[in-house]
Amino acid sequence: MADDKKKVEVVFSPALYSYFENPGANVVVVDILRATSAICTAFMNGVSRVIPVPSQEEARIFKQKGYLVAAERDGRVLDFADFGNSPFNFTRDRIEGKQVAYSTTNGTKAVHMAQKSKNVLIASFLNLSAVANFLIDQHDDVLILCAGWKGKFSLEDTLFSGALVEKILASKKFNTICDSATASLDLWRMANPDLMAYIEKVAQRNRLRKLGLDDVLEYCHTPDLTTRVPAFRNGVIECCHQTAPVKD
Amino acid sequence: MADDKKKVEVVFSPALYSYFENPGANVVVVDILRATSAICTAFMNGVSRVIPVPSQEEARIFKQKGYLVAAERDGRVLDFADFGNSPFNFTRDRIEGKQVAYSTTNGTKAVHMAQKSKNVLIASFLNLSAVANFLIDQHDDVLILCAGWKGKFSLEDTLFSGALVEKILASKKFNTICDSATASLDLWRMANPDLMAYIEKVAQRNRLRKLGLDDVLEYCHTPDLTTRVPAFRNGVIECCHQTAPVKD
Numbered sequence: 001m002a003d004d005k006k007k008v009e010v011v012f013s014p015a016l017y018s019y020f021e022n023p024g025a026n027v028v029v030v031d032i033l034r035a036t037s038a039i040c041t042a043f044m045n046g047v048s049r050v051i052p053v054p055s056q057e058e059a060r061i062f063k064q065k066g067y068l069v070a071a072e073r074d075g076r077v078l079d080f081a082d083f084g085n086s087p088f089n090f091t092r093d094r095i096e097g098k099q100v101a102y103s104t105t106n107g108t109k110a111v112h113m114a115q116k117s118k119n120v121l122i123a124s125f126l127n128l129s130a131v132a133n134f135l136i137d138q139h140d141d142v143l144i145l146c147a148g149w150k151g152k153f154s155l156e157d158t159l160f161s162g163a164l165v166e167k168i169l170a171s172k173k174f175n176t177i178c179d180s181a182t183a184s185l186d187l188w189r190m191a192n193p194d195l196m197a198y199i200e201k202v203a204q205r206n207r208l209r210k211l212g213l214d215d216v217l218e219y220c221h222t223p224d225l226t227t228r229v230p231a232f233r234n235g236v237i238e239c240c241h242q243t244a245p246v247k248d
Numbered sequence: 249m250a251d252d253k254k255k256v257e258v259v260f261s262p263a264l265y266s267y268f269e270n271p272g273a274n275v276v277v278v279d280i281l282r283a284t285s286a287i288c289t290a291f292m293n294g295v296s297r298v299i300p301v302p303s304q305e306e307a308r309i310f311k312q313k314g315y316l317v318a319a320e321r322d323g324r325v326l327d328f329a330d331f332g333n334s335p336f337n338f339t340r341d342r343i344e345g346k347q348v349a350y351s352t353t354n355g356t357k358a359v360h361m362a363q364k365s366k367n368v369l370i371a372s373f374l375n376l377s378a379v380a381n382f383l384i385d386q387h388d389d390v391l392i393l394c395a396g397w398k399g400k401f402s403l404e405d406t407l408f409s410g411a412l413v414e415k416i417l418a419s420k421k422f423n424t425i426c427d428s429a430t431a432s433l434d435l436w437r438m439a440n441p442d443l444m445a446y447i448e449k450v451a452q453r454n455r456l457r458k459l460g461l462d463d464v465l466e467y468c469h470t471p472d473l474t475t476r477v478p479a480f481r482n483g484v485i486e487c488c489h490q491t492a493p494v495k496d
Contacts, residue, residue, distance in 0.1 A: 153264070
């Protein structure tokens with residue numbers, strides 16, 4: 001049985017992805033504050049597809065094509081966009097059944113670089129258990145790819161990685177000899193008993209506060225609000241899997 | 249006073265260095281298992297200079313020039329070398345007053361990429377307090393650059409970074425808003441009460457064990473055996489500073 005175990009690894013930045021690349025792996029893209037939390041919210045509220053776009057220019061082109069566009073810069077909604085990047089903007093009345101272009105530099109880079117792997121899943125605390133169950137059922141190697149912030153390590157993505165590693169290892173079908181996974185798990189276990197107090201230390205928390213965008217912190221760290229697992233393929237994100245009947 | 253504070257940041261891999269580069273910073277290169285521990289040992293035992301070399305081919309050229317050469321591959325001393333890469337090989341009777349070429353892939357890459365900064369210091373637990381005191385006295389920004397393992401994050405380098413961050417912040421002359429520094433400090437504080445038990449989890453510990461090279465673990469995590477601070481400049485490492493009269 002031990003030989004059947006698949007490995008789970010954590011990549012702390014897209015800039016480190018090449019050292020871990022594994023075409024047979026399921027790659028899990030994480031950008032807790034705020035891209036993957038917003039995308040999970042969009043699918044929870046019935047969006048049909050989300051197109052991640054890396055620049056304002058491309059977001060504008062999608063607007064001209066008739067997509068709804070979520071795009072902001074320095075905390076302000078761009079003049080041509082329908083709303084900003086906060087998960088709270090992705091309400092059912094706005095997005096159900098529609099296509100949304102979402103402007104995200106770090107997240108777009110991460111999903112594109114992972115596209116040669118088996119699946120590219122979009123994960124956040126909001127769909128934590130659903131993603132974990134999907135990965136355990138699939139039983140392939142897992143690479144958790146943190147979008148980070150401008151190439152740097154980010155604590156909130158790392159804490160989520162630790163929570164996901166914990167669930168995957170608990171299945172007994174995976175193991176890890178990856179120091180990044182070990183560190184993520186230990187930091188998660190340290191932070192988890194009082195997660196919101198720990199998040200006060202996170203650099204991105206302070207960046208968002210300066211922009212008046214920190215109202216999403218508690219929401220973005222709430223587990224299991226949805227069972228939908230979005231996946232990126234051929235440039236678009238669609239709901240690839242749902243572990244239980246639709247109820248959200 | 250608060251405005252006078254300098255920043256301390258941790259870089260988890262040479263592949264992330266470009267996101268942190270800061271010409272005014274003192275860069276501290278860390279490769280606990282085993283390069284920077286070996287280099288600190290060499291200076292403790294009176295070596296005159298150490299030349300870090302990235303490949304066997306270059307190590308061979310230094311041998312032909314008359315240098316002592318420390319070089320191994322997969323745990324075996326290379327046929328032309330004088331001894332292997334373990335700190336235990338750098339005994340006073342072998343190296344005092346001599347020049348040594350040291351073959352290290354990760355470490356060489358790290359020191360070369362940092363050479364445009366103010367100083368490039370070589371640090372390990374063996375000279376932890378001496379490096380911390382030097383950095384505090386200099387009072388410039390600090391970048392702790394982990395050599396890692398083949399580009400990846402390594403826990404033992406991270407734990408050392410946390411120990412150094414702790415000492416630097418205790419001076420009240422520095423602050424940090426760097427998530428890597430925060431994570432390093434928290435992991436260090438978690439591991440420190442039983443450091444050798446924690447090191448059992450480290451991936452490099454297992455790689456060294458497989459090669460029969462894990463006799464150095466406890467030694468490489470012993471603080472303050474020397475007050476010498478080696479520094480890299482123009483391709484060579486020399487002792488740049490000593491915080492107390494020579495006694496080691």
